[in-house]
Amino acid sequence: MKMTRTALAIGAALVIALPAAQAQTKLKFAHVYETSEPYHAAAVWAAGEIAKRTNNRYTMEVFPASSLGKETDINQGLTLGTVDIIYTGQLFAERSYRPIAIGGAPFMFRDFDHWKKYTESKLFQDLADGYQKGSGGNKVVAITYYGNRQTTANKALNKPEDMKALKIRVPDAPLYTLFPRAVGANPTPIAFAEVYLALQNKTVDAQENPLPTIEAKKFYEVQSHINITAHITDALLTIVGGPLWAKLPEADRKTFEAVFREAAGKATGEIIAIEKKLMTEFSKRGKTVVMVDRKPFIAAVEKFYKDGKQPDGSALPWPKDVYDKLQAIK
Secondary structure, three states, X not given: OOOOHHXXXXXXXXXXXXXXHHOOEEEEEEOOOOOOOHHHHHHHHHHHHHHHHOOOOEEEEEEOOOOOOOHHXXXXXXXXXXXXXXXXXXXXXXXXXXXXXXXXXXXXXXXXXXXXXXXXXXXXXXXXXXXXXXXXXXEEEEEEEEEEEEEEEOOOOOOHXXXXXXXXXXXXXXXXXXXXXXXXXXXXEOOHHHHHHHHHOOOOOEEEEEHHHHHHOOHHHHOOEEEEEEXXXXXXXXXXXXXXHHHOOHHHHHHHHHHHHHHHHHHHHHHHHHHHHHHHHHHHOOOEEEEOOOHHHHHHHHHHHHHXXXXXXXXXXXXXXXXXXXXXXX
């Protein structure tokens, strides 16, 4: 049977189009958290959903527990294109756009509701847009509640004076030092993966993280007191690297944003539930849970906001109007 020219042309077009239709882009999602934590489970769920909703045109492998590097490394990897998607703290994103750090500053939010409204506000979107420009195109697609950061130590920290000269591990981002310095402590940046050993060896006396992280990383094993300072209402940004975002068609961008926002909602709900449970669980394990009067700690920090400077004399990362807008959110 002879094929017409039209039939041959259609057949050729199908041969050419077929590989494109089946082409698969493999993506890397990196983070520093344990596989037992809700953030990891949410990332794995997102990987499955993105594959499903794009007919397997994108597959995503999740690399947990600093397996592709420390938080500083994976942030750099976004721009280099060695990783495609990450979770990161706002105070690491600050290195590309300083004002976005305000969402991770100590005693910045009145309560969870204030934080939630901020994440849904025009102010947050403006800061995310500023970060995108400042980072060379990296796109914030979602924000997940990380938890209230609490302070573990081998003693009670009932008042700011109790923290004087306390050597406390903080993440390696400048604004994390504001709270310790404001109360006379000695902040010591150490990579997340090395904190347990540093506490065990008494390289540092204390550390600060949300209760679910204290649980997942087993910091409670080497610290006797969990002090409920709730000094930072912290969050993780889900960021798609600029090189990937620039290549995504608009429809795929919408899919990625929808999936990662759903994943953020799932993890946020789980973290809230875990926080409530752990408030009593740590006491059952023989840990001393100290309900701190936060007012004097707040006062020690807020004076720096009024002055517009950090304890070392350097300017705060955000302009005053950004602070005023955030505080005006009701």
